[in-house]
Amino acid sequence: MRRNKIVLLAALVLALFVGCDDEPQLQTPQPEPEYDMTGFAKGADVSWLTEMESDGVLFYDANGKQTECMHLLRDLGMNSIRLRVWVNPTDGWCNMQDVLVKAWRANQLGMRIMIDFHYSDSWADPGKQNKPSAWADLSFDDLKTAVADHTTEVLTLLKQNGITPEWVQVGNETGNGMLWDDGKASENMAQYAALNNAGYDAVKTVFPDALVVIHLQEGNKNSMYEWLFDGLESNGGKWDVIGMSLYPSADDWESLTSDMISNMNDMISRYGTPVMVCETGMPWDDAETSYAFLSNLLVQCKAIADDQCLGVLYWEPQAYNGWNDYTLGAFDESGKPTVALDAFAE
Template sequence: MKNSPMYFRFVLMSLMISVLYSCNISKNIQKTSKSSFAKGADVGWLSQMEATGYKFYDTDGSEKDCLQLLKDRGMNTIRLRVWVNPNDDKASGHCSKEETVVMALRAQKMGMRIVIDFHYSDSWADPGKQFKPKAWENHTFSELMTDVYDHTFDVLSALKSAGVTPEWVQVGNEIPGGMMWPEGSTKNWSQLAQLLNKGYEATKAIDAKIKVIVHLDEGNNSEKFRWFFDNATANNVKYDVIGLSYYPFWIKKDYTETIADLANNLNDMATRYNKEVMVVEVGGEYDKVQNTYGMLAATIKAVKAVPNNKGLGVIYWEPQGEKSWSHYSLSAWQSDGKPSPALDAFKE
């Protein structure tokens, strides 16, 4: 049988079908990666939640993988933060290079696109705090530039070795006042620009197609964004995408009062700087389901409406971080372990 002409024809046909199938899958992945709107979640807490025994359930009560629950609600993108030398605190630790690689690979195997968010800190970096990693505290500015490059390159190399090349990389997290204070403060734009460019250069050294994001908070605040990115332009900062956070809760106004400002700022950023834009963090109050649903739907609509397809996507920050575990009120998960109906806004 194995030496018969029929057997060889069968083998040849099987190989051709396999090759054609693989090519079609590859084309579909490439098409999705390049053209579809990114709808996603930052899930930096997920590995810790699972390690502490937290269980996730679908609406019918069946236990299910959290990433699958997010995918079932229309999400196609996962964002992961990276800290340099984090501690093991449940809520403010973890997110090491090694944990990031494991979660990124898991998400990619489920067909998710990946955003990597470099904080350049050992814990949270945001507008109120941009602390250098402990290991870098006594370094000269020249050494800090090398640190940024090497850390960025190291993490992305580890991801690439595991078979993951992120579609987007954030150089810094919510940096209206700069990062890695005091050296990288906006009080010294020349130095901040050099640090940002080292992150950009390390990213492009891994893969030139990865898009680099620079990220600010208060996405509705046009004055803040113009000031920052005018200075970035003047100091020759290299980046591809303007990232925005949008949290009506922290703005202390309902989304109905600020969504027009967000839309105007998105359009202004895309036009003024000829860049793509993405809402990389958004969130609403977990116990105001209908309001959060409306806010998400309006935010998605605003980003999709940016001219020339420059609005790339919307990412919810820690929707799975249910309050009894995280003590965070802007998640989108119910106390019974099930996703909030607010996340249905991500469905087509």
């Protein structure tokens, strides 16, 4: 009886590995993928992410498997995440607590982080640089203090949670300054420089090694960059990196990219500081052209001498189905990344 039990047990064990006519079914553990988080920054601004998730938006890999967005972007070759900060937004999205949630998630994945201060309760861009409502009636000296205090508060919150940003933008697309009208560069460059420096010094107090970025729109427009940075330089303005945006179309991406690369080389030579593309994007429904643009852009930026171009970041690639009326994302209508993002894996 004992021998029969042993034979039966042996047969059951063998059955786990061998079918009637099948090969053994031993499962080989799959190695964890390796991610390169160093060197040239390849990334995305995903500031809408928590709001999209709250609205039930889901993301999928190329095989249709539901995947958390930052994991998905990392698997696509990205190593950096950019997050905007608003002072007191009416709906709470992009306030410092929301930024902490997204920054913590990126940090857990080993991704590098850029913090983008808008110094506004909502969008700050070339057409509007509105003060936060709580700062509207401040004197100029108090406005500088508010910039410093807000910058310090947000960055200290990150530091307390073990998060160290690699780059910090002091203002967003500030081709004519920020915090209008006090900091409107075309009206008072010295005051813009002073507000910028209030943010710069606050960043360095919390994170001495963080690189402070001044970010302008239309990276192809050399004359605007020379005008603004000459003005800042003559008024004691401080920065570590010159950031650029570029949003070309299918018809002009080659010429605009060429103009921006020329501008980058001029900025590096003229001011002795590195550059990077903080925002870019193209229409989601022409993914092949978008891929051609991004692949070319990444190659040319990486080729800039002495590694003086630090990286390229796509603006809200995860937006799809016209989220917030935005059509320059790089996901298709089913929530999968398009071929455009293959450029980041090359």
